[in-house]
Amino acid sequence: MADRDRDDEGRARNARPRDGLGRPLPYDAAGVERQPEGVTRTPEQTVREAQRLLDEGKPFHAHEVFEDAWKSGPDAERELWRGLAQLAVGLTHAARGNPNGAVSLLRRGADNLAGFADSTPHGIDVAGLREWADTLAGCVPGHDTPPAPAAVAPRLRPENRFGG
Incomplete structure (x- = not known):
C-alpha cells in the first residue's frame, strides 16, 4: 500500500490538486489554490473572503473559510458558522450534480441557522440565506x-x- 500524504504534524492530508468544486485531480494537474486550513479571521474577514469565493464559483473553498470560523469562533456562534459551511457544501453538491447531497446539506445548514433567523449577526442576512437554501433545495x-x-x-x- 502506498504511503498516505501527511502534513507537518503527521496528519493524513490529500495533497492532490483540486478543482474549483473541491474535486481531487491527478497529482500532475494544475488545480485551484486551496484555502489554508486553521486560519483565524475576524468575522468581517470571514464573510468577505467567503463571499469572494462564492462569487468566483468556489463554494467548496468558501466552506473551508466558514469551517475555520466555526472551529475558532466563540461557542455562541458555532451553529452560525457551521450552518454557513453546510450551505456552501450544499451548493458544492448541487454544482457537482449530486441533488440528494445538495438538498440534505442545504436543509441542514438552514436548520442550523434557525437560531439566528431574527438577527443579522456580523451583517449576515440569515433570513435571506435560509430562503435561498430552501429555494435551491x-x-x-x-x-x-x-x-x-x-x-x-x-x-x-x-x-x-x-452584486454590491
Whole structure:
C-alpha cells in the first residue's frame, strides 16, 4: 500500500490538486489554490473572503473559510458558522450534480441557522440565506444540468444582494 500524504504534524492530508468544486485531480494537474486550513479571521474577514469565493464559483473553498470560523469562533456562534459551511457544501453538491447531497446539506445548514433567523449577526442576512437554501433545495432535484455555482451563489449580506 502506498504511503498516505501527511502534513507537518503527521496528519493524513490529500495533497492532490483540486478543482474549483473541491474535486481531487491527478497529482500532475494544475488545480485551484486551496484555502489554508486553521486560519483565524475576524468575522468581517470571514464573510468577505467567503463571499469572494462564492462569487468566483468556489463554494467548496468558501466552506473551508466558514469551517475555520466555526472551529475558532466563540461557542455562541458555532451553529452560525457551521450552518454557513453546510450551505456552501450544499451548493458544492448541487454544482457537482449530486441533488440528494445538495438538498440534505442545504436543509441542514438552514436548520442550523434557525437560531439566528431574527438577527443579522456580523451583517449576515440569515433570513435571506435560509430562503435561498430552501429555494435551491426545492429546484435542484428537478434540473438535469447542475447549476453554475457563481450564478446561484447566495449574497451573505443584504447590501450585497445585487452584486454590491
